Amino acid sequence: DGGITQSPKYLFRKEGQNVTLSCEQNLNHDAMYWYRQDPGQGLRLIYYSQIVNDFQKGDIAEGYSVSREKKESFPLTVTSAQKNPTAFYLCASSIEVGQTQLAKNIQYFGAGTRLSVL
């Protein structure tokens, strides 16, 4: 089945530790995204990537880093500089970014990773 897989489902971070959240897709989508959702809030964009080896900062990139070495993979590292990392992290992908065809902009989400601080 085609889809987006995020792992782990739950993750705990110790103070001062970097942790990496995995996101893999087999939909052959060019664009991938990372969002953060806090309780009772909407989604906020952390980083997005339109193509392999390229990525752009979103609204809340500070304290996070990403890489896009393969089309299928877009891991997110939550660094120790992120002082309030507890949240629900969602990865998404779409065929492309910025196309006029509505269908190509639709984003499909993974099941998410819940990150907590120990």
Add this chain to the structure above:
Amino acid sequence: RKEVEQDPGPFNVPEGATVAFNCTYSNSASQSFFWYRQDCRKEPKLLMSVYSSGNEDGRFTAQLNRASQYISLLIRDSKLSDSATYLCVVIPYTGRRALTFGSGTRLQVQP
């Protein structure tokens, strides 16, 4: 002003009721619009795209009003299973072309 604004609710309605949500957006250069549904502690899932002429999918109707810069979602004959948070999503024509999500409107359908 937020780019995309929604009434957080909750909207508490009885089964069988008709309920409507609005979502306003501030960027007039917005191109694409969607409604997503998010169940508690789950990922958002696409409910429907919003076309300029309006569109219907079963009990759900979406409309776009560019002049007043809002989109709407109408749910007829509400079911218990419709209970969820409904997120409106906007993509601009220019600039960063990632989705901008509203904070969501929570719907609770009661027996």
